[in-house]
Amino acid sequence: MEKNSFIFNTNRCVGCDACAAGCSIENGTDLMMNWREVNTHNKIKHPGLPVFHFSLACNHCEEAPCMKNCPALAYTRDEKTGAIIHHAEACIGCTYCTWACPYDAPKFNPAIKIVEKCNFCVDRISDGKKPACVDACPVGALDFGQLALSDEDRVTPGFADMGIKPSIQLVPLREEHASPTIENLDEEKIDPERIKEWLPETKEKVSLDKEWTLVLFTIAVAGLVSWQAAHLFGVIEMPLIPFAVISVLAIALTSLHIGKKLRMWRFILNLKGSWLSREIFSFSAFLGLTGLQLITENQIIGYAALVFGIFSLISVDMVYKFLTRKDGLLVHSGMVSLTGVLFFAWLIEIPIFIELVILLKGSVYIARKVFLRQMILNYFPALSSLRILCLLIPYILLDMQWELSLPIALVITFIGEIIDRAEFYHESDVTTPRKELNDLLISPQNPKGA
Numbered sequence: 001m002e003k004n005s006f007i008f009n010t011n012r013c014v015g016c017d018a019c020a021a022g023c024s025i026e027n028g029t030d031l032m033m034n035w036r037e038v039n040t041h042n043k044i045k046h047p048g049l050p051v052f053h054f055s056l057a058c059n060h061c062e063e064a065p066c067m068k069n070c071p072a073l074a075y076t077r078d079e080k081t082g083a084i085i086h087h088a089e090a091c092i093g094c095t096y097c098t099w100a101c102p103y104d105a106p107k108f109n110p111a112i113k114i115v116e117k118c119n120f121c122v123d124r125i126s127d128g129k130k131p132a133c134v135d136a137c138p139v140g141a142l143d144f145g146q147l148a149l150s151d152e153d154r155v156t157p158g159f160a161d162m163g164i165k166p167s168i169q170l171v172p173l174r175e176e177h178a179s180p181t182i183e184n185l186d187e188e189k190i191d192p193e194r195i196k197e198w199l200p201e202t203k204e205k206v207s208l209d210k211e212w213t214l215v216l217f218t219i220a221v222a223g224l225v226s227w228q229a230a231h232l233f234g235v236i237e238m239p240l241i242p243f244a245v246i247s248v249l250a251i252a253l254t255s256l257h258i259g260k261k262l263r264m265w266r267f268i269l270n271l272k273g274s275w276l277s278r279e280i281f282s283f284s285a286f287l288g289l290t291g292l293q294l295i296t297e298n299q300i301i302g303y304a305a306l307v308f309g310i311f312s313l314i315s316v317d318m319v320y321k322f323l324t325r326k327d328g329l330l331v332h333s334g335m336v337s338l339t340g341v342l343f344f345a346w347l348i349e350i351p352i353f354i355e356l357v358i359l360l361k362g363s364v365y366i367a368r369k370v371f372l373r374q375m376i377l378n379y380f381p382a383l384s385s386l387r388i389l390c391l392l393i394p395y396i397l398l399d400m401q402w403e404l405s406l407p408i409a410l411v412i413t414f415i416g417e418i419i420d421r422a423e424f425y426h427e428s429d430v431t432t433p434r435k436e437l438n439d440l441l442i443s444p445q446n447p448k449g450a
Helices: 018-027 065-069 096-100 122-126 132-136 192-198 208-232 240-255 261-268 275-296 299-322 336-348 351-374 381-400 405-426 433-441
Strands: 003-009 037-040 053-056 075-077 084-086 107-109 114-116 142-147 168-171
Touching: 003 053, 018 037, 018 132, 037 433, 053 433, 065 075, 065 084, 065 096, 096 299, 132 142, 208 240, 208 275, 208 299, 208 336, 208 405, 240 275, 261 275, 275 299, 299 336, 336 351, 336 405, 351 381, 381 405
Parallel strands: 003 168
Antiparallel strands: 003 142, 037 053, 075 084, 107 114
């Protein structure tokens, strides 16, 4: 079935940015945050590195992850043109779509605190014209047309094909230029160890300095759910006022991460497709039902609240399914579900349960650190040692049967979980075209690092 599609020929692209300028003029965007971007292998113009340009904007995918995962339903598809349209008036500025898209198409605009993206020049193509970026390309590297695409149309080095059927045809590199290079007999010999230093820095979509509120929020979710579970087991009190105070603080923490706080109610509109919607809805239901249970002292309401609480823990972990981690492991010791289980184990004070959870979390944590060290990546040995001590010291206090051992053990455990969760964000990021090109350059298959 034919559909509107971009056509990009890497063999022709000279990296002049005319397409980006045409897009900016047509849509009135800032060139520093334009909807179309030309990613280049060789921004530092080193004569021994590959010459390779990639002009990308929104590819208006058939299975668009931005639209599927947006919790606020701020995206729709124009059935006539196939364009994925972003609606500014519905956007809450949570930036989740920027994590979901592997092509870096949705871009957060800090000036207006919402996301923007390419609209396929929907008005132009509805009138039979080509998008502005296509008209602006002086070398014919970028084109537009009605195409019946297949997977083979998207096999090009550096392009992440995530199975979401982007509306773009990538003309294959000529066989003799499978790794385009500049011919220069006098070129400086490239030291493979320095290639990473020469590459342009990539903007991190996920970074610890931006995610501290999420570190605290996710641990608060784990703490509240485990507290409710232990309360239902009859081993600990759960006063209404402290529960309410922590709940309000948790909500405040998550609100700090969104651009349009007065639109927070839109968080729960996409329960069908978005794990972020499910997380917010299930956690809100957990808070409301737990509060009602504490007021009415109705245990049945409490058990219903716990079901929502457990689902909120699962949802929190599923929200991060788009992230790629440096360790490449399936399980991370800082997962919120594991943190909730650890808190619960301590609150009910069953030694064998505590031992098993500590062993599980400790083993996963050490395995990750060993992997990072083998990959010659920063694994923070001093901080790692502190984190391990935060698992072991509370267990030692438990053996002492000291009256204050449980409160102190919980504080130490909380510190350890903050370290673990902070490392989760530090070691995680999302796929972008720039990262794909950098990975292509340092690939061991290419003797020049291409």
